Amino acid sequence: METVVFYVFAALALAGALLVISFKNPVSSALSLVLTLFSTAVLFVLLLAHFIAVIQILVYAGAIMVLFLFTVMFLNLKPEALKFESKHLHFKVSALLAVLFLVGYFASLGFKKGLLLSNIGASNMDGFGTVEGVGTTLFTDYLLPFELTSILILVAIIGVVVIAKKRAN
Amino acid sequence: MSVSIEHYLILSAILFVVGAYGVIARKNLIIVLMSLELMLNSANLAFVAFSKALGDMTGHVFMIMSITVAAAEVAVGLALLVSVYSHRETLDIDVLKILKG
Known part of the structure; x- marks a missing residue:
């Protein structure tokens, strides 16, 4: 299933x-x-x-x-x-090949790690991925990054308003 | 046979390749931004897959951070796009090369 x-x-x-x-x-x-x-x-x-x-x-x-x-x-x-x-087929094919080789290399590195990880049985899975579990992790171990995220959003809001407003001249 | 983490990692890598190809080969600025979203989304999939494999919810927290960054990036990117279109009347990234050195 x-x-x-x-x-x-x-x-x-x-x-x-x-x-x-x-x-x-x-x-x-x-x-x-x-x-x-x-x-x-x-x-x-x-x-x-x-x-x-x-x-x-x-x-x-x-x-x-x-x-x-x-x-x-x-x-x-x-x-x-x-x-x-772009109509250039050779450009598209070479772009695809370049990306494939680069990502294939990194994916193979991750794949080795994944093979190691798949043998580890997860220790305690109750509450995993629920609002309570994620919230507890977010607000205890990662409180400072969470608060810094709000600064990022604030900067983005101000930046967008400045970019999008009409120029005076 | 159940689905292992490698399946998710391979899917994530394929989605990343598709997104990277879109960023490199497409000329429409809007679609380049959408391909960037695809790449971020594939990275999120890898985060959550590793999180499940390790039984550790840190990956979920990073996924929330990543979504926040994606939202901010899309907002700024689309604002720049609207501004550029009103000045230059085009979205062709081969025409918009005024910063080329």
């Missing part, structure tokens, strides 16, 4: 990711990204990260995607403004 759910939603996530980079229209890409993010949320549930899955849907698929769609519709792009994709 778990295996079937994993493969179905892994395939959906991959399909969504491939559609994101292949659509010409940004609105279609954004909706494909929603598919990927939802499928990843299901995989988080499989990994017993229930709170994280809810956060993923609320923040990513909710807030960030709405921001993307709002911007695309706000810009009101004309169709001719989207017809500038």
